[in-house]
Amino acid sequence: FVPGNGLSSYQSNQPYRYGMPAGAVNEIQGAGLASFVCQRLANMKAIFAGSAALRDRTRSFAVVEPEEPEYAGGSAVLAREAKAQCGVSVKVYQYNDDVSSEPTEAAQIADEMAANRDTTVIMLTDPVMVQYMTASAATADYFPEWLYTVLPNSLAREANSTEMKSAMELNPWE
Secondary structure (H helix, E strand, C coil): CCCCCCHHHHHHHCCCCCCCCCCHHHHHHHHHHHHHHHHHHCCCECCCCCCHHHHCCECCEEEEEECCCCCCCHHHHHHHHHHHHHCCCEEEEEECCCCCCHHHHHHHHHHHHHHHCCCEEEECCCHHHHHHHHHHHHHCCCCCEEEECCCCHHHHCCCCHHHHCCEEECCCCC
């Protein structure tokens, strides 16, 4: 993704992805996030959630990623490794990585996560999906903790600001 360009640039160049290639990177992200979840978040209250009801709950994890094979894989590694390392279950939500369908899919996913009372949402998504997920969550009156790995500043500004108050950014390669 080219830093400094916003949603319009991403949409006009869709379906092309920018930045580092996917594939093994997704698996590295999944393993890095599993370690972080187990070492820093598992079996603790969701203290960074935006709503008191979720802050009082022990963290339950959900991960969102594209369903396309070239971008998927990180969630499976994350779920497998979190279960093996610390016994934590991670729910997986997938979506079609087509910018035109992402708003509808984000609303459906946010509604399902709210109904499941998932406290911590891990985003292994394209940068635009973060904007749609946070907007949909706010519309659903759902304010979880957000954990993302790559979000250019230009697109972070387009995400829902109330939701982003509960966001954590992690570089899973460090």
